[in-house]
Amino acid sequence: MNRTIRSIGRRTARTSYWRRRDQLVGWAFSAPALFLLLTFLIVPFVMALGFSFTNQRLVAGPLPTQFVGWRNYLQLLQDDTLHRALFNNSLFGWVVVPVQTGLALFLALLINQKLRGVTIFRLIYFSPVVTPLVVVSVVWAFLYNPGQGLMNAFIKTVSFGYLGPYTWLNDGNLALPAIMLLTIWQGVGFQMIVYLAGLLTIPESLYETARVDGAGRWQQFWHITFPQLSNTTFFVVIATTVQAFKLYTQIEVLTQGGPANATVTVVWYMVHQSIRDLRVGYASAIAVVIFFLVIMRIVLILRSVLLTEAKEV
Template identity: 30%
Template sequence: MKINGKNIHNNITAYLFLAPFLIVFSLFLAYPVIYSLVLSLHKVSWTTNLYNIFSDMKFVGFDNYIKLFHDSRFWWSLIVTGYYGILTIPLTVFLGLILAILLNNKLPGVSLFRSAYFLPSVLDILVVGIIWTLIYSPHFGILPKILDSLGFSAFMDKGILANPRTALPGVAIAMVLRGAGFGMILFLSAIQNIPVSVYEAAEIDGANAWQKLIYITIPLVKPIILFLVIMGTIGSLNAFTEIYSMTQGGPYVVEFMGNIQGATRVSGYYLFEKWETMEYGYAAAVSYVLLFITLGISLVNAKMMRKKN
């Protein structure tokens, strides 16, 4: 096969265009993934010389993973993460769908309301966390004062974020109201792509508004629901910024397996604590376990949605 100069030139040009992506991908994705896997199989702590980390790492095999499954704090963080996901994912999907249905009408000012509901989703989580911390503050927050006027004076003493029963729901409410706007936009675009003739045919058959929602709208927006559930699952397992900005994993008053645990110590924050204490090998093992949990849940969700379809 004869290769002429033009083909060689085209190949070189293609590789040159791919080179920036491959370099960025290797430096910022492939290398960290491989390096963290190596770390998870070694004992690397604050005593390790970070300037010569490869020579000082002690290979321990799967000891970090074995230790992880005997760690009560890790198991507690998974329980809290599951609770956090149960609080946030269904509410975010439900609220986003309801907002999309309500705003899928040609009413005066509907564009303004769409923008207003979508705006919180573009704010940084840290900013949202600080705002809601001020709203929840027992000293000058507006929400505790409203609750106090309604007879819930207990919220004025400790505050919502300092109460182990209400701290995580308080964080969840803030994140649901932040994320519902994003879901609203996705649902709205999907609903507007449903042919009007489908609804008209259903009306001729005598379907009411509820039946059209259950048998037409929801089945046709199931891909959006699946996407939001998967993204919500990933977000719950990686939740950190909202916890860091609002509760720092506390209040630390919950006892589990003989240890005092934080009421809002989710897995992402537990991972941060291990990096903060410079237990790098153990932290890498935690991150890989969370990765496989995320992949497993995402695959199960996708399979369930396909079966229903």
């Protein structure tokens, strides 16, 4: 009896030892990522939260930094440029997120076919993603050139000279749609690869069973492919939504927020408030507000997904 108890005690001790060892190994692997997350995300946000209640400047001035309370946040309510930036970001998100997501799924379904040379198409569609966004923006600036750009030349050709030329980046009604088109083209490859990875996880047996039951391609997509990609779609929508609120590089390179604030975005306005106008405190308040707006947007998306799943159940 005593020997059995001692044996059980030794096994329990070994189990506890290996459990602690696995936990330590897990923390060791997580430590670099946690350190980078703390250094480049959490600490800067806490600093921005603190600066948002001060009149902090980018460079030292004659007056010291002072606590101003809610003054920066109250000023946000009266800032017409910021309101236009919020509208532009929202419009950008409502257009780009569904279009880019749908196009990415369509392309993923196309290149998931077992055809010769399909790898080349994957490379072609994904290459804009790995190209620096500044380079992409400069190239598209040439495409949008009102005099010699290929965009106007194409429209003029297909319309037999009845349409164009358009001043894409200097027209308040066309500048933001032009940025949307650029962004969709540049970023759709990433979502396409994510969807392709999701498609590869769907068991082929599901399609074989559906074909035996007489299901067509559309029925297979609607009842098998799309439900199986629900988690993938949720990730793509969240990632694309976050990218929509981070819109900056295209604006800085192509339009500088113009014409007449037609393409001003929140991140672009925040950066220029801090660097050009040296108002770090006010820019920090903008950053805090945008952070909570993005969180609210994600929560609303998550809530709609959960409600949809609950109705299906």
